[in-house]
Amino acid sequence: MNQPNLPFEADATEPDQVDTVVVFSDGGSRGNPGPSAIGAVVLDPSVDPPKVLATVSECIGITTNNVAEYEALIGGLRAAAPFRARTVRVRADSLLMIKQLLGEYRVRQAHLRPLYDQARELLRGYQEVDLAHVPRAENTEADALVNEALDSA
Secondary structure, three states: OOOOOOOOEEOOOOOOOOOEEEEEEEEEEOOOOEEEEEEEEEEEOOOOOOEEEEEEEEEEEEEOHHHHHHHHHHHHHHHHHHHOOOEEEEEEOOHHHHHHHOOOOOOOOHHHHHHHHHHHHHHOOOOEEEEEEOOHHHOHHHHHHHHHHHHHO
16 A cells, blocks of 8 residues: 555554554545445654554445444554554544444444444553544544545545
8 A cells, every 4th residue: 555645754663562542543435325445544642743653544345434434443443453552542533433432422323333342342452542523624644545545446
């Protein structure tokens, strides 16, 4: 995969333990349902500028936007796992997903429940979890990875 131009320093070394990782994730569908892709950027925020530890960008077939959002988070959390961080900060522009993971909204769609459960299980691997909804304008790197995957399909 070609890495898009990101305003971060990429690190190609072996995964090493970091205290905190930030996972920006985004999923998108062209149509709902439609061709879908996921994007995620895993950052080490302890350096300035933050260091890109891993990226995820791939097509996931025909599905809905909500499924793509969960799959993107799951992909980002899996990419972050080798860094054995104590804290994870998740930033996503899906208000529904974030509110569901925070327990503020119920997961009403049965097909989202397994993805919700999988994301919660991956989050349990961290001592501290910070989940936050961000505007799309603050999630441009993950969004770019979604569009890169869809454009190259």
